[in-house]
Amino acid sequence: MLVRDKRILELLDRDAIDTALATYCRGIDRHDVTIINTAYFPDAQDNHGPYRDIVSKGFAEWGNALHAGKTRAHMHNLTTRWVELQGDVALTDTYVLFALLLKDRDEVELGSGRYLDRLERRDGSWRIAARRTTIDMRMTADARVFFAASGGYLNGRWDRSDLSYQRPLSLSPEQRATLDKKGPAPLRENVAVAHAWEVMTPDPEAQLQWMVERRAVAACIGQSVRGLDRGDAELARSAFASNAGIVSGQLTTPYGDYIRNELAMAEGEDAGQARHITTHNARVSADEAVAETYVIEMRRRRNGLSVWAGGTRMLDRLSRQDGRWKIDQRTLVADWELDSARVSFNPADGYLRSMRGTGDPLQLDARDQAPR
């Protein structure tokens, strides 16, 4: 082993785990059996609604037939992540926002679920060894707009003619000709101007430490979100500094009250809450950090009659105290929200459900006992 530094090894592990999880989505969304199977070990088990078996007994084929039977296109969007590294084993909780363009009617179905995985490193390669899949909410919406105007966009394909396989990515000869007709190409920009957020670190030690802090800042923000969704007040609180405030509009609330209010909603009106973390930009120095994190929040009403979704941004100021990152102030900004009564959630679909506290499928021991 030439790499011994623990910080580098951890970053490499986390990167490889992230890639394995994304590989699954790419494989499923392209109907590529080879890629799907690359995400798992051959003896991995998936508890995936109707499919509860060893993956190599036909999971990929089952998944592809399911999607081909029901949809014209689909995307499995990975959002909020939680990774616990334990040597050659990693326990992960990854949220998924799935979108299905249905086949039998002009509608999109949107759903929120989680992949609860145990990954292992075997022969130096991280893959999924056991998976449990939950689906927690689903709604449909009118997709006629998709068919009304194409805008000339390419659509995805379920074979290797999909553009994502092309290396290097290029324009078609016709596109190249169209571009050339518009006039001369701009001069090649040999040296770009750095953006203010870009950190240039000639010193590898400094670059490494910066990456370690970047990850820690993202993890702290993730903790604040995960604590709320899992009903774990302690975990949510541990992400904030003792005098932290939450700014919502004109109001600044002590973070403890904010957490209590959100958790009370989950005990009351909401049967489920899922905060999907997406776009994230941050600037991190030695002891201070700022970050903007997009969230797609989804909430299923307890009466089963509607789903609420909202797009917010968390604007966080953090500082490092005694080696630990804490949020000092969070400002919430709203971009959009919706309430939909077109709920398509089927409580008897055979999928596992997320729960708050100890009933969550994350806590069950079967995830830790994949067949070997």
Add this chain to the structure above:
Amino acid sequence: MLSDAEIAAVRLLGDRVAIRDTIHRYCRGVDRHDVEMIDSVFFADSVDNHGDVLCYRQEFAAWGNRLHENISMAHAHNITTQLIEVSGDEAAAESYVIFVLKRKDGSTIHIGGARYLDRLERRGGLWRILLRRVALEWRCDVTQEQAAHRLSTLQAGTWDRQDGSYALL
């Protein structure tokens, strides 16, 4: 002291972070209609291909901002699943995006999903998108009789430097 192998690993990890950051910064730029920030993810000779639109950097930001102004009063571009392959000074990335637009009627929410297929290059130590093509997968409209109002007390996003995010970064 880091060994040569360790330094190589740090550089590779650094490349992957920088590429991710570039793609996420694009979203921030687009959502705030910030031409300078949008431009900062491309080279002057980079090409963007969004459907029928095919252009160099100098035209792209204005086109995107106009498009979004014409059809919406607010929007968010959410990056989700991402796969990145780095090979020397070149890279290929596939990034899923969920775009959400609040239509001008104030209550219809338009949601769509696409994949950004990027060819990136590193020049002078900086990663930029050299060619972007977009595969559109689905779009839908959620119509509501009344706009939802759980978030109505929050600060709303804006398309200029008044947006709360500029106080931070």
